[in-house]
Amino acid sequence: MKTYRILPVCLLSVCLPLIVCACSKLGPSPLNDGKAAKPAPGTMIATPPVPVLPVDKRFVGNNLIEDGGFERAMGGEPVSWKLDAAVPCKVERVQDCYAEGQYSLRVAVPGNQSFEATQRVENHGHKEYVFRCLVLAKDVSGQVRLAVCDTAENGKIVSAQSEAITGTRTEWTPLQVEFAVPATILDFAVALRHEAAGEGSSAMGTVWFDQCELYMLGEPSRQNLLRNGDFSEGPIKKIPSNWGWWMGQTISRDSDVQMPQSLKVDCRPEEEVTFVQPVEDVVKPGQRYVLRGYMKTSNSSGRATLEVGKQGWILTATKPVSSPDWTWVKLPFTAPDDCKGLLALLYCRRDKEQPASPCTVWFAHVELLAANDKE
């Protein structure tokens, strides 16, 4: 569905049908190099068509982008956006075309140059997001897209990008990217990006950005079926509440820098440790579920897995994690038809080649959820 934003220059002028791209009183049309004459007094002016973006039921809370419409300025530059000024691109807040408010961000960029405007966003736990923005383009020979990346130097944990557009778009075109950010990331950056066309054309192209939005995606119907899956309850250095355990020596809740709440397990040589939580009543036979969480190990001797058990045997298990980096794993499964209850297991297994080495295993943010369509 599309709506057309109509700006009456004069209230007496409704009968003149001249429609041009942009606001006449604010300058020439951006999409025709300004060669068009200004509309005569009494002309109806329309901006390029602006699509109405749907409100997704999964959106949680407000738009997380500051000044996503480029309406605010400080020293002429948009507030909250960091402009990559190392390239010879002319970047301005302009009123010649906009999708909302009265301004957009216009970037005049040669085809063989790249440009980026970024904004930092704080992350809280493991979250999924959608980033979207409206774009106009004129004679763009590179590629225009939205991107998401780590703020840490050389960080490559968060990396996602939208489809790209190139050439000319005379209607505001929505670009969108959905992505997940691990709990280990404290903040990330969203980017409005022009990617150079390599050694190709140095001809100038122009791109406009407006109505940038970032929403957290929620799953209100998906409750964690595990109790104390974040290990926040229970005495320090003892078994966390609601979890039982088999074997093992020393456990503690860790104050890991990246993961403030986690379960830390020190395993003696030759020893394998399991934490277990019975899941009865809440799982239904034949239904799909997903067990997921974060794991890491101190050395290659440790093998951390999430497993689902039934009446003393293992139904399914994740691939073992043996890495000092926090690793997000998902274990989708279908509850057996004769299921009257399952066990959620956090397993500290051993590399059979090095059973004598001591090792430490960590778990965090463990959840058992009803599976969604993607799982």
Ligand SMILES: [Ca+2]
């Ligand atoms: Ca705007």
